Amino acid sequence: MPDWCRIYQYNIDQFGLSDFINNNKAPTAAGWHLYEDQNNFSTHTQELRSDLTMLFDNNLSYMGVWDYFPGFVDCLGPHIDRGDAENAVICMVPSGELTVTLHNTNTKAILESVVLSGNNIMILNHTKFMHDIRGVGELVVFGLAKDFDAEMFFVTKNK
Numbered sequence: 001m002p003d004w005c006r007i008y009q010y011n012i013d014q015f016g017l018s019d020f021i022n023n024n025k026a027p028t029a030a031g032w033h034l035y036e037d038q039n040n041f042s043t044h045t046q047e048l049r050s051d052l053t054m055l056f057d058n059n060l061s062y063m064g065v066w067d068y069f070p071g072f073v074d075c076l077g078p079h080i081d082r083g084d085a086e087n088a089v090i091c092m093v094p095s096g097e098l099t100v101t102l103h104n105t106n107t108k109a110i111l112e113s114v115v116l117s118g119n120n121i122m123i124l125n126h127t128k129f130m131h132d133i134r135g136v137g138e139l140v141v142f143g144l145a146k147d148f149d150a151e152m153f154f155v156t157k158n159k
Helices: 017-024 046-056 150-156
Strands: 005-009 034-037 060-068 088-092 096-103 110-116 120-124 130-144
Touching: 017 130, 046 060, 046 130, 110 120
Parallel strands: none
Antiparallel strands: 005 120, 034 060, 060 130, 088 120, 088 130, 096 110, 096 130
16 A cells, blocks of 8 residues: 555644634635644744644744534545645644545546544545545645655655
């Protein structure tokens, strides 16, 4: 199986992320329900961002939240992201449950799926592997800065 993601146990609850999201989300033109970049990161997410920066030894370029509400259909379907501002993403689901699925690039057949919820996070090599996300919950995505070497990370780090 290709090395498309890594899962870590991580205490998301300690950061009060769900409350922060509920108090600040609103639909944006880009589809995010909450978006912050390195120019406007909130103080509320500082401790979480600092911890993730140390864990992955890289700066974060943005934080975005998608609301996968009941009945939500992600119009992207199986896709490979461009990675305009990042080389990999850290994903977490502070409320709900989402399934991230790896697809065959040519046939879109399902190769593997991982469930994200509660206290697990994923680093996803989203610019190399075709994937999609389904379920009900809030998907929080942190972009690892462009200087993050995703190729080397996924080759050398132990699962």
